[in-house]
Amino acid sequence: MSAHRVAASLPRIGVTIGHTPQKLKTGGIEPSRRARLEVLRRIVTRTVREERVELKWNRAVEARPYVERLIQLGVERGPLDEYTAEMMEWWLPEKDLITKMHEVIVPRFQNRDSPFTSLFRLPPQRLQQFIQNKREVWKRYDIGVLEIDGNPFPAIQAAHQEQSDSILDVLLADALRNHQITLQEKLEASTESK
Amino acid sequence: MNEARARFFLNLRQSIDPLLRVLSNKSAPPPSLGLAFDISGMPPATLKSSALTYGSVGEMIKDFSIVFGVPKYRTSKPKKVTRKFSFTRLLQPIDNLVTCPACSNIHPSDTICDACYSKVHKLTSEIKKKMMEYNPYVGEKQDREVYVKFKGESEAPAAVVKGKRVIELEKDRPTWFKKLTLKE
Amino acid sequence: MKVPVRSILALRKASTAVAAVEKVTPVTLSSEFFDHIRHEVYGDSKKVDKVVVTVKTEESSKPVLVNRNVSTAFHCLNHINKQFADDAVLVEVIPSVGGSYFSSVNQPLQDQAEIRKIGFDTLENLNLVNEAYWRSCSLVTAAFLREALDVDVDFKFSDGNIKDGFFSVVVKGLDGNIFTPDELGTINRFGKSYIREEKQLEVISIPSTIAEESGINGDNLIRIGRQVFSTNGPVIRSTRQIGRFLILRSKIAAKSEKDVIVGGVSIPTKQPTSSYSWSLIAKNANQKFSRNL
Secondary structure, three states: OHHHHHHHHOOOOOOOOOOOOOOOOEOOEOOOHHHHHHHHHHHHHHHHHHOEEEEEHHHHHHHHHHHHHHHHHHHHHOOOOHHHHHHHHHHOOOHHHHHHHHHHHHHHOOOOOOOOEEEEEOOOEEEEEEEEOOEEEEEEEOEEEEEEOOOOOOOOOOOOOOOOOOHHHHHHHHHHHHHHHHHHHHHHHHHHHO | OHHHHHHHHHHHHHHHHHHHHHHHOOOOOOOOOOOOOOOOOOOHHHHHHOOOOOOOHHHHHHHHHHHOOOOOOOOOHHHHHHHHHOOOOOOOOOOOEEEOOOOOOEEEOOOOOHHHHHHHHHHHHHHHHHHOOOOHHHOOOOOOOEEEEOOOOOOOOHHHHOOOEEEEOOOOOOOOOOOOOOOO | OOOOHHHOOOOOOHHHHHHHHHHOOOOOOOHHHHHHHHHHHHOOOOOOOEEEEEEEOOOOEEEEEEEOOOOEHHHHHOOOOHHHHHHOOEEEEEEOOOOOEEEEOOOEOOOOEEEEEEOOOOOOOHHHHHHHHHHHHHHHHHHHHHHHOOOOOEEEEOOOOHHHOOEEEEEEOOOOOOOOHHHHHHHHHHHHHHHHOOOEEEEEEOOHHHHHHHOOOOOEEEEEOOEEEEEOOOOOOEHHHEEEEEEEEEEEOOOOOOOEEEEEEEEEOOOOOOHHHHHHHHHHHHHHHHHOO
């Protein structure tokens, strides 16, 4: 009940929420609603520990809002809040990660708006699953890279260059600009004559 | 001559055997007429194996296997055509391919370039390996931000590092991994 | 102002072109003069003296043994691979003594040095590459105009900027005759075939003393085919690097009635584009050139 109340008072998280609940099956856990949370907890814990993780695409999409909300709780309510503490304790079973959350990750986002995470999709990868009696079993995977922003790793997508100085780009940009101006003038002239 | 005589005796035995069986064991059903065939024209080698009596059930099944699992009806043309050329069997064109502006690798437009990502992934793993070198069971924590220092780089000024945990890598800084500066 | 220019615009045969070059007085730049200056600057090319030049690539650096004053940066880059060398537009030369400088790829190396290739795809020093390309385009224009025109003409190069949208060459000796559209078509066709011949732009960097002695203004002497020009600053490697190329039109120079300015636009082979984009660029360049005085 309290969860509902607190969650409603928090601002919206700035990420998309997948429209179909994924089954998130994992070896060793009987599939159920509880198991789903168990799997999500593993992913969230791992994301906080490593800051950039590669997951199956559907899991990454599913886990992202949970990571986002957890960070948001820290940012909005601080470590002293009862509900935040409870959530942190549940989602991060390793105590040192709660420290990391409050001392490293949350301060990064104090003056920033959501989203606090990024999700990138890799092209479908064909990876070897196992070798059975010299028979190689390959499978196609959709992989997503989930990361908490502000991590120390190299950026996945290089900062997009504002403007290229190559000869073609300079000439073409100028040509297009002038072309548009002439078109605009023509349009205005035609509307005036009417 | 010898062969002809052997065949004659065999034929004789084959024709007498069922009769004897019927006479000796009245309770057993008579041999199926459908399976009786004229063995006189058969070569002697096959005759031995195609006896009408079976030693075991397995032997019988082995012999009857041609009767099992055969199509009862002709597969219709549409079914065959669908099986061969239905939409799941057709090759679909991928029409959302773009080239990466950095390395000209071709990838679907909703994904990142995997060629560029592979080098990021490699370096990330190296940094991560160093980052994870702490033991939470003796109270060590990741309680500070991480600053990556490459081989041959001088100590960064304190204003840039700002009390971060410095991780040193035994390789040169790649050109595409920009250095942290005060401007940020 | 229109005079029948067709008479002066007869495309020459190669043999007559050579004859005409020999006619020119030694003060004007000729191919023989170029060889003479090269001998003066770099000494006898038959005396071989070896130096080690280190070619730096992104991943590694490779030392190569080359001939001092004979081998160019192009020869050194060829040791990496042919493609690598072909892509080079300029090179940054870091000599063992003295400061680094940017030079043309076809300029002989004078001393032990490290060299770094700069291509059209290099991010740093892109403005240098652009300048060199624009300069080379006007030089190539001058070269094939001199081959094509039946009168002896002289050229003056102005430092164009890519942002202008066109490059221009001042042609002296046309007596204020501008090209008719017909002639422009002929010139463009000839220019295209000239560029397709993949002529190397040979470069000599001239010290100021020799430049003063021989009366050359400019610190570089460029030879394209048999045509020699002096200019300031490095140029590209070969006409092969010039992709789409168009001479827009010619007009009377504002300063003197006799001189004619020829304007053109071009993009490198390495930066291909669609015909539609190119038509936009050409149209824009033409408008800008007509407006500009």
